[in-house]
Amino acid sequence: MRAEVVSMDAEHLDKEVIKKAGQILKNGGLVAFPTETVYGLGGNALDPKASMKIYAAKGRPSDNPLIVHIAEIEKLKEVTTEIPEGARILAEKYWPGPLTMILPKADIVPKETTGGLDSVAVRFPSDVIAQELIKAAGGFVAAPSANTSGRPSPTMAEHVEEDLGDAIDMILDGGQVGIGLESTIVDFTEKIPVVLRPGYISLEMLQETLGEVRMDKGLLITDSSVRPKAPGMKYRHYAPEADLSIVEGETEKVITYINSRASEAEKQGKTVGIIATDETAGLYKAGVIRSIGSRAEEETIAHHLYEVLRDFDGDGVSAIFSEAFYTPKMGQAIMNRLLKAAGHKIIKVQEEQK
Ligand code: TXA
Numbered sequence: 053m054r055a056e057v058v059s060m061d062a063e064h065l066d067k068e069v070i071k072k073a074g075q076i077l078k079n080g081g082l083v084a085f086p087t088e089t090v091y092g093l094g095g096n097a098l099d100p101k102a103s104m105k106i107y108a109a110k111g112r113p114s115d116n117p118l119i120v121h122i123a124e125i126e127k128l129k130e131v132t133t134e135i136p137e138g139a140r141i142l143a144e145k146y147w148p149g150p151l152t153m154i155l156p157k158a159d160i161v162p163k164e165t166t167g168g169l170d171s172v173a174v175r176f177p178s179d180v181i182a183q184e185l186i187k188a189a190g191g192f193v194a195a196p197s198a199n200t201s202g203r204p205s206p207t208m209a210e211h212v213e214e215d216l217g218d219a220i221d222m223i224l225d226g227g228q229v230g231i232g233l234e235s236t237i238v239d240f241t242e243k244i245p246v247v248l249r250p251g252y253i254s255l256e257m258l259q260e261t262l263g264e265v266r267m268d269k270g271l272l273i274t275d276s277s278v279r280p281k282a283p284g285m286k287y288r289h290y291a292p293e294a295d296l297s298i299v300e301g302e303t304e305k306v307i308t309y310i311n312s313r314a315s316e317a318e319k320q321g322k323t324v325g326i327i328a329t330d331e332t333a334g335l336y337k338a339g340v341i342r343s344i345g346s347r348a349e350e351e352t353i354a355h356h357l358y359e360v361l362r363d364f365d366g367d368g369v370s371a372i373f374s375e376a377f378y379t380p381k382m383g384q385a386i387m388n389r390l391l392k393a394a395g396h397k398i399i400k401v402q403e404e405q406k
């Protein structure tokens with residue numbers, strides 16, 4: 053089976069295609085679709101067999117729960133048993149949008165969908181194609197990112213085809229996604245809300261709205277003895293084929309260091325990949341240099357991260373070196389993904405001792 057790929061225009065939705073895709077989901081099939089964050093691999097969230105199919109298609113461990121996507125706010129109470137005040141406030145402020153909330157699960161959600169947990173992750177995406185598909189499918193679509201487990205998440209339909217073209221029924225191609233990093237996940241099953249995965253909506257924004265919000269301890273890299281609470285965050289993830297290292301320090305020293313590694317590699321007949329920015333790309337002397345975006349517009353860095361990581365695959369580079377991107381708003385989310393892609397390999401170029 054090869055997935056049918058259909059181009060979609062969000063401004064002029066083809067109702068027949070949406071109906072057909074919705075029917076595939078109702079019948080237990082799988083359809084990939086765009087969201088504002090990354091492409092999702094959809095199946096009927098209330099059908100345990102569909103969830104099992106999703107795990108199989110991705111090669112994902114079945115203890116790693118899926119997010120249930122809704123397209124009408126009233127549906128939230130059908131999949132949860134309790135909606136705390138904080139969750140209501142966030143839903144009102146950020147839905148539809150790049151926010152996922154973990155809440156106690158109602159019985160209609162099968163354990164296959166939640167990886168055996170008693171809680172359920174719920175998200176109301178803002179993408180119109182996603183919304184119409186969810187409605188056509190009956191209201192509840194389980195959708196992890198539409199990549200093979202471990203690979204960078206797909207930000208365009210071509211990525212989905214590459215990874216899952218032979219494993220699913222249909223791909224709705226809505227072009228390149230807007231944000232490029234997965235939704236922020238906030239856990240409401242504890243007294244104080246906890247961020248399990250940083251995203252476009254930052255910890256600071258959540259604290260501004262709710263007051264006290266913490267970051268999951270398992271995400272703070274210095275403390276590797278604590279496991280992240282979101283099962284998916286414990287795996288090496290988003291990784292390109294070649295070994296990736298992050299080089300941290302003063303910009304000039306980072307560039308000097310990467311240049312020396314690049315020329316060393318060249319002498320041995322090898323090529324390195326370099327993840328640079330618009331501001332620095334011209335300063336590298338050897339290797340395959342890719343600009344990820346501009347530090348002046350940090351959204352562009354988030355937007356291109358997964359695409360750049362994928363683009364190095366098949367390039368024959370022996371290693372990849374990346375600058376670090378601790379940018380003011382999205383830096384937390386960007387570095388969370390980049391560190392996972394690098395398996396936390398960081399090279400610190402030190403200030404010279406005075
Ligand atoms: O932006 C997104 O959220 C995308 C689009 C398609 O909506 N979806 C996505 O799904 O990123 P996925 O499956 O790739 O990541 C879901 C994450 C995983 O790390 C999973 O472990 C965690 O959410 N998760 C899901 N349900 C959970 C639960 N009940 N408790 C804790 N973590 C949960």
Ligand code: MG
Nearest residue numbers: 196197205284
């Ligand atoms: Mg994923």
